Amino acid sequence: ISKGFKNAKNRLAGLEELTEQNIETALREVRLSLLEADVELSVVKAFLARVKEKALGETVRVRAKGTDGSTVKVRAGDVFTKICHDELVAFMSADGESIRFADAGPTGIMMVGLQGSGKTTSSAKFARFLQKDLKKKPLLVAADMQRPAAVEQLMVLGKSIGVPVFNIPGASPVEICSKARDEAKAKGCDVIIYDTAGRLAIDDALMEELAAIKTNVAPQNIFLVVDAMIGQDAVKVSKGFHDRLDLTGVILTKLDGDARGGAALSVREVTGAPVRYVGMGEGTDKFEEFRPDGMASRVLGMGDVVGLMKDFQSVVDEKKAAEDAMKMLEGNFTLDDFLQQIKTIQKMGSLKDIVAKMPGMDQMMPPGVDLDDRELVRIEAIIQSFTKAERRDPYAIVREPSRAARIAKGSATPEVAVNELVQKFLFMKQMMDGLGQNMGMMGKIPGMN
Ligand code: GDP
Numbered sequence: 001i002s003k004g005f006k007n008a009k010n011r012l013a014g015l016e017e018l019t020e021q022n023i024e025t026a027l028r029e030v031r032l033s034l035l036e037a038d039v040e041l042s043v044v045k046a047f048l049a050r051v052k053e054k055a056l057g058e059t060v061r062v063r064a065k066g067t068d069g070s071t072v073k074v075r076a077g078d079v080f081t082k083i084c085h086d087e088l089v090a091f092m093s094a095d096g097e098s099i100r101f102a103d104a105g106p107t108g109i110m111m112v113g114l115q116g117s118g119k120t121t122s123s124a125k126f127a128r129f130l131q132k133d134l135k136k137k138p139l140l141v142a143a144d145m146q147r148p149a150a151v152e153q154l155m156v157l158g159k160s161i162g163v164p165v166f167n168i169p170g171a172s173p174v175e176i177c178s179k180a181r182d183e184a185k186a187k188g189c190d191v192i193i194y195d196t197a198g199r200l201a202i203d204d205a206l207m208e209e210l211a212a213i214k215t216n217v218a219p220q221n222i223f224l225v226v227d228a229m230i231g232q233d234a235v236k237v238s239k240g241f242h243d244r245l246d247l248t249g250v251i252l253t254k255l256d257g258d259a260r261g262g263a264a265l266s267v268r269e270v271t272g273a274p275v276r277y278v279g280m281g282e283g284t285d286k287f288e289e290f291r292p293d294g295m296a297s298r299v300l301g302m303g304d305v306v307g308l309m310k311d312f313q314s315v316v317d318e319k320k321a322a323e324d325a326m327k328m329l330e331g332n333f334t335l336d337d338f339l340q341q342i343k344t345i346q347k348m349g350s351l352k353d354i355v356a357k358m359p360g361m362d363q364m365m366p367p368g369v370d371l372d373d374r375e376l377v378r379i380e381a382i383i384q385s386f387t388k389a390e391r392r393d394p395y396a397i398v399r400e401p402s403r404a405a406r407i408a409k410g411s412a413t414p415e416v417a418v419n420e421l422v423q424k425f426l427f428m429k430q431m432m433d434g435l436g437q438n439m440g441m442m443g444k445i446p447g448m449n
């Protein structure tokens, strides 16, 4: 406790006060950041007005982070960013269950959205999620009769995940949806997912069709599917759907791309309906529950460190992952840890997926570092030829080139590969230190203490 207190004191010593003036500077930075993330201007304004009020009244309290907390410098701007971050998290968080289940009979989930937003893909992802994670028996309903290929698309997806797909060739969407209930009963399905048609822009005919489906099947859930790249249009689109259909939730797709995801904010501000799930790729398994903390970091341009750590957690135990994360962010990350993580990464799947979670990370990689997973095997071989002391202090290999020669021989790799690895590790460590400084202001990583 006394150590933690000392760290806290050290940190506060380097702290500037939040004044009206430096808040204005910080506000400008955050405003730019939000606009770059494609949050709609009126939403930005409303949000920042709330934050400003909060910041002015805030006495700054910074929590000590860990054993090495004193190395973290905290600027007033960073504190302000933390307030913004917390405010964003609070704003995007939602109470209640993501899915409302029916008291009796099958639960209805209606998917709506513009054409190309990802309804059909998300319907299949949702079905897989319900089946695998919630042990439900879903039925997919192909109710997009606009595009001839739409039914076929859902059939193929359904087949790939072993979920039945219902359609009546030539029938109207309303008729198909109405009859799906009987089909669900016959097949023993307890959730019905209605994949509806979309348009390039909102129009009356579409809204009428969707409203008619809603009236007929009275679904417990209506999810708006929004492409994260929609940008400023998010406001108009979500208002259009919400006014007619009364949305219960939002699914934000294509977050595996470059979009910073400001739409998550815009949609919430306009409809009040919370984002519940996100699409992280084209595959049916690329579907995740929405995490406001990760999204807040992303919108503010800080990378989804928490999401990255969540992936670690799914293959290693949670405590170990938390410790690793702390070590990384505090700069106490050794080659031994690195080796351990290489093994973890191999269990986790593709390195590219991991890097994709951290916007900007790919650009930070030094040239020549490719993300070939086979490389990991080679790296592992090299590190295993390090002595214990070298693992603790890889600089020794830079200082004494004879060490690199020995390791090269031991691991049957060229000496240049050994040197390259050491450089990479030192670079990564440096990068993590930088990240740690940025994260330091967060006080803590949610879910890690
Ligand atoms: P719909 O018209 O709303 O039914 O949209 P689709 O489900 O047919 O999706 C349109 C395109 O977006 C397809 O090529 C999908 O593979 C792609 N897509 C959907 N969700 C995602 C996602 O989360 N990430 C990526 N990268 N592509 C996606």
Ligand code: MG
Residues within 6 Å of the ligand: 119, 120, 121, 144, 150, 196
């Ligand atoms: Mg579709």
